[in-house]
Amino acid sequence: xxxxxxxxxxxxVRLALVWVGFFSLWTxxxxxxxxxxxxxxxxxxxQANVTDENYKRGRQAAVNQAFRKAxxxxxxxxxxxxxxxxxxxxxxxxxxxxxxFVRTYRFLEAFDDFxxxxxxxxxxxxxxxxxxxxxxxxxxxxANKGGGxxxxxxxxxxxxxxxxxxxxxxxxPLSEAHLVEQFIASGINVVKRDLVRDSISEETVLSAARGxxxxxxxxxxAAGVDIVLVGNAVSTxxxxxxxxxxxxxxxxxxxxxSSIKMRxxxxxxxxxxxxxxxxxxxxxxxxxxxxxxxxxxxQTSIKNYWNxxxxxxxxxxxTGSPQQTPSPPKPAVPALMEDL
Numbered sequence: 001x002x003x004x005x006x007x008x009x010x011x012x013v014r015l016a017l018v019w020v021g022f023f024s025l026w027t028x029x030x031x032x033x034x035x036x037x038x039x040x041x042x043x044x045x046x047q048a049n050v051t052d053e054n055y056k057r058g059r060q061a062a063v064n065q066a067f068r069k070a071x072x073x074x075x076x077x078x079x080x081x082x083x084x085x086x087x088x089x090x091x092x093x094x095x096x097x098x099x100x101f102v103r104t105y106r107f108l109e110a111f112d113d114f115x116x117x118x119x120x121x122x123x124x125x126x127x128x129x130x131x132x133x134x135x136x137x138x139x140x141x142x143a144n145k146g147g148g149x150x151x152x153x154x155x156x157x158x159x160x161x162x163x164x165x166x167x168x169x170x171x172x173p174l175s176e177a178h179l180v181e182q183f184i185a186s187g188i189n190v191v192k193r194d195l196v197r198d199s200i201s202e203e204t205v206l207s208a209a210r211g212x213x214x215x216x217x218x219x220x221x222a223a224g225v226d227i228v229l230v231g232n233a234v235s236t237x238x239x240x241x242x243x244x245x246x247x248x249x250x251x252x253x254x255x256x257x258s259s260i261k262m263r264x265x266x267x268x269x270x271x272x273x274x275x276x277x278x279x280x281x282x283x284x285x286x287x288x289x290x291x292x293x294x295x296x297x298x299q300t301s302i303k304n305y306w307n308x309x310x311x312x313x314x315x316x317x318x319t320g321s322p323q324q325t326p327s328p329p330k331p332a333v334p335a336l337m338e339d340l
Contacts, residue, residue, distance in 0.1 A: 039077060040129045043108065044070035047120040055112050058119035064099065070125040071098035074132065078221065079141065090139045094132070101127045101135075130214050130262070137261050149306055150189040151227040152196070152219065153179050155252070156209045159235035159287075160279055168202040169193075174284055175233040175252050178291035186299050196222045205230070211255055213262050220259020227265065227302055228257045233290075235283050238273070247275035250286040256298055258305070266301035270294050 046066030050058035075091055076084045084091065094101070102125055109122040157173035176193075183190050199222045207215035208230045216228040231254035238247045253269035270293050274285035 040074075040103075041124060041126045042070040042073045042077075043122065043124050044073065045120065045122045047118055050112070050117045050119055053117075055119055059110065059112070059121065062119045062121045063105075063123065066121055066123045067098040067102060067105075067125060068095055070123065071095055071101065071127070074127055074129075075136075078133070078136065083141070087139075087141050090141055093139070094135055101132050103128045130217075133217060134262055150191055150225045151183065151229055151256075151302065152191045152193065152223045152225050153183065153229045154193060154205050154208070154219070155179070155231055155233050155254075156206055157233040157235075157287075159233070159250075159283055160237065160248075168205055169197050173233065174287040175250070175291050178288045179229070179295055182292060182295035183299065186295075188299065188302070191223045191225055208257070209255075211264075211267075213257060213264070216255075216257035217259040217262050220257070226258055226260045227305075228259055229254060229298060229302075230257065231255055231269075233287065235286070237279060241275065245275045245277060246279040246282045247273065248279065248282045248286050249273045250283065250290055252287075252290045252294060254294055254298060256302055256305075265305045266298055268294060268297055 044066045046062040046064070046069065048058050048061035048065060071094065072084075075094070079087070105123050105125045107121060108124055110120070112119050153176055155173045155176035156168060157171065157175055159174065180190050196219060200219055204215045204218055208219055208228065209232050216230060219230070220226060220228045231252065233250060233252045235248050235250045238249050241247070249271060250273075251269065251271040255267045256265040257263070258265050270290050272286045272289035272293065274282045274289060276282040276285060
C-alpha cells in the first residue's frame with residue numbers, strides 16, 4: 001500500500017510537469033475574471049403607502065416591491081453592475097414581471113405603520129434561475145457576458161494515476177491536457193481551469209460532465225466563456241501483445257454546452273488503445289490518441305456554432321392549379337344535307 005502511494009505520488013509529479021508545459025501555451029482572455037458561484041436566494045425589503053386604510057393591498061404592493069429588488073440583486077449577480085446598467089432598458093421587461101420567476105419566498109419581517117400609513121416587508125426570495133437565464137439569453141443580454149471564441153475544458157478522468165479520494169481540482173487529467181493543446185493549436189482560446197477552481201464546486205463539474213445544462217451554464221458564466229467542453233474519461237489496463245509491455249484502453253465522452261443559449265452544441269465519445277514499456281506511457285499515448293480523434297470533431301462543431309452557415313433559400317413553389325394545355329379541336333360532324 002505504501003509502495004503504491006509512493007508510485008502514485010511520483011506519477012502525479014510527472015503529470016504536473018506535463019501540465020506546466022501546457023500552461024506555457026495557455027492563453028487567458030482579458031475578459032475572463034473569477035467570480036463567485038451564482039446564488040438563487042436573495043433577501044430584500046419592500047415598503048408601500050397605504051390608501052383608504054387598505055393594509056392588505058399595501059402589504060401586497062410591498063411584497064411586489066421586494067420581489068423587484070431581489071430580482072435586481074439576482075441580475076447584478078449574474079451580469080455584474082456594469083452590464084446591468086448598460087442593459088437596464090432590456091432588463092426592465094424582466095423586472096416588471098419579477099413575480100413570474102419566484103420559486104419560493106418567506107417573510108423574515110412584516111409590519112404595518114398606522115402613523116405613517118405604510119406597510120413594509122423583508123423577504124427571502126428564491127428564483128427559478130434556469131428560467132431567468134433563458135430569458136436573459138432570449139433578450140441577447142448574456143451574449144455580452146460570453147468570451148467570444150473562448151472555451152473552458154474540464155474532464156473528470158479515472159486512470160491508474162488517479163489518487164483515491166482526491167478531489168477533481170487536485171487531479172491533472174491527461175485527456176484534458178491533450179485536448180487543451182489541440183484547441184490552442186487550432187486558434188481557439190482556452191480559459192485556465194484554475195480560474196473557476198475556487199468558485200465552482202466539484203459537484204457542479206461532475207453534474208456538468210453527466211450532461212447537466214444548468215451546471216455547465218454556471219461554469220461558463222463563472223469563466224466568462226460561452227462554450228463549456230466537459231466530460232468523463234476512463235482508463236482500463238489490458239493484457240499486452242508483447243511480453244513485458246503494458247497495454248491500456250481508454251474511453252472519452254465529451255459534451256460541448258453553450259452557457260449563453262443553455263443548450264447542447266455537440267456530443268461524442270470514442271476510445272483508443274496503446275501499449276508501451278510502462279503503464280504510464282501507454283496511458284499517456286492512449287489519451288493523446290483519443291483526444292486528437294475527438295478534438296477535430298468538436299473544433300468543427302463549435303466553429304460552426306459560432307459562425308453558422310447561411311441556409312440556402314429554395315426556389316419558390318408555384319401555387320394554384322397548373323396551366324392546362326388546350327386540347328386540339330375535334331373535326332366537325334357534317335350535317336345531313338352535306339352527306340347528300
